[in-house]
Amino acid sequence: xxxxxxxxxxxxxxxxxxxxxxxxxxxxxxxxxxxxxxxxxxxxxxxxxxxxxxxxxxxxxxxxxxxxxxxxxxxxxxxxxxxxxxxxxxxxxxxxxxxxxxxxxxxxxxxxxxxxxxxxxxxxxxxxxxxxxxxxxxxxxxxxxxxxxxxxxxxxxxxxxxxxxxxxxxxxxxxxxxxxxxxxxxxxxxxxxxxxxxxxxxxxxxxxxxxxxxxxxxxxxxxxxxxxxxxxxxxxxxxxxxxxxxxxxxxxxxxxxxxxxxxxxxxxxxxxxxxxxxxxxxxxxxxxxxxxxxxxxxxxxxxxxxxxxxxxxxxxxxxxxxxxxxxxxxxxxxxxxxxxxxx
Numbered sequence: 001x002x003x004x005x006x007x008x009x010x011x012x013x014x015x016x017x018x019x020x021x022x023x024x025x026x027x028x029x030x031x032x033x034x035x036x037x038x039x040x041x042x043x044x045x046x047x048x049x050x051x052x053x054x055x056x057x058x059x060x061x062x063x064x065x066x067x068x069x070x071x072x073x074x075x076x077x078x079x080x081x082x083x084x085x086x087x088x089x090x091x092x093x094x095x096x097x098x099x100x101x102x103x104x105x106x107x108x109x110x111x112x113x114x115x116x117x118x119x120x121x122x123x124x125x126x127x128x129x130x131x132x133x134x135x136x137x138x139x140x141x142x143x144x145x146x147x148x149x150x151x152x153x154x155x156x157x158x159x160x161x162x163x164x165x166x167x168x169x170x171x172x173x174x175x176x177x178x179x180x181x182x183x184x185x186x187x188x189x190x191x192x193x194x195x196x197x198x199x200x201x202x203x204x205x206x207x208x209x210x211x212x213x214x215x216x217x218x219x220x221x222x223x224x225x226x227x228x229x230x231x232x233x234x235x236x237x238x239x240x241x242x243x244x245x246x247x248x249x250x251x252x253x254x255x256x257x258x259x260x261x262x263x264x265x266x267x268x269x270x271x272x273x274x275x276x277x278x279x280x281x282x283x284x285x286x287x288x289x290x291x292x293x294x295x296x297x298x299x300x301x302x303x304x305x306x307x308x309x310x311x312x313x314x315x316x317x318x319x320x321x322x323x324x325x326x327x328x329x330x331x332x333x334x335x336x337x338x339x340x341x342x343x
Contacts, residue, residue, distance in 0.1 A: 040114045040224070041212055043134040043184070045195035046205040048116035050227035051215060056110050058222035064272035064333040065222060065265070066092045071339045075309060091340070112136035116207070117192070119227055132188025132196055134180065141165055141179035144187060148174065164197050214262035214279065221264035229258050243299055250295045254288035257281040273330030280323045290320045293327055308339050 040053035059065050070091040077090050089095040117131030135144070145156050145167045154174045156167040167177040168190075176193040178186040186196035198204030206212075215226035241249035255278075263276030278293070280286035301314035316329045 040112075041215060042206055043114055043180070043196065043199060044116045044207040045192075045199050046207050047130065047191070047195050048118065048207050049211060050117050050119045050225075051207065051211060052115045052223065052225040053215075054113045054115075055222040056113055058267075060092075060096075060108070062222065062267060062272075064267060064270075064336055067333065067336040067340060068265070068272060069095075071309065071336065074340070075304075075306065109139055110135050110137040117188075119230055130189055130191055132175075132186055132192030134196055135185045135187065136183055137185065138183070139185060141167065141177050141185045144185050145177045148177070161194060161197050162201050162203065164201060166193060166197060210260050210279070214260035214277075217277070218262050218264045219266055219275065221266035223265035224262075225264070226260060226262035228260055229255060231256075242296065250292065250299060252292055252296075254285065254292050257285035258289060268330075270332050270334075271330050272333065272336060273328060275326065275328040278325040278327075280325065283323055286320050286323045286325055289325050290318055293325060294318045297327075306339075312339070 041051065044051050059069070073092075073095065074090050089098050112135070114134045114136075115131070116133070118129075142165075148154060148169070149156065152171075152174065155170045156177070157170070159166045159168055161178070165179045169176060175187045176190050178193040178197045180186050180196060180200045184200075186193045186200075188196075195204050199206055211226050211228065215224060218224045218226065240253055241251050243249050257280050258278045259281060260279045261276060262279075263274065265274050266272070278289055280289050297313060297316045297318065301310045304310040304313060312329060312331065316327055318325065318327045320326075
């Protein structure tokens, strides 16, 4: 039987771990949560400097987006060590089947996931140990907590935070869980969960500029994101260049002048695409950023093992308008299907 690599999951950003967990736990039957005007950013605390919002229903049901996910899984499999202890799923159906086998339930109860975190702090770590996800789901915090207990045999202690239930894990590398109302649950690191609870209770401010503005400027889409880039002057994990093994290294220090990176994975009729925007400090910096992004595109396309996927990467258009650099690529659903390897 295939298995999801448990240790890999626990080592991932805590918020992303919880998405996989909460999608699959068994909960009490409920009707799907009603829509409202609350935006994704209104659930994200001000401490965060990165946010990704995903319409999980669209990602699960849309043929084009499922195909994109399958291509990504197949590309990842090409670079996973042959002696990996766990067989990797190579398409969406296999991934969902693995999850369902682990938790003995259908992974259809999470409708939206808003991941947030800190992309870089001081020292050698690219991530600063702060990350979470707000799930909109037909699940309670207790349901999610029970799913994590079943998944990794972890016990929890129930706490009270200003009248809100929070579950503390006995293991340091397991996520915390907090209740955010009838159809929302926060999962992640301790600080992230308490901040999300604080936002819910009106005690903590929501994320502000420049992340809010960058996110708001992205197009409506199943996946939207906005983040600042790590500061290389504070973070030793950020390299000055990329490549150089037998070839010329690409100097990426111009990216130091990027204030935000934002974009979306969108659908427009029969077309599915990726659009990302980098906002630079000034026009001179934007010109340098444009050059770097084009070099990175060309290097990636030349090094990919799959020629058809390399063609897609090579078609990434990189354009500049004043201080803004935009990178975009799109394909029809039929064109995406041709990228999927026959199993």
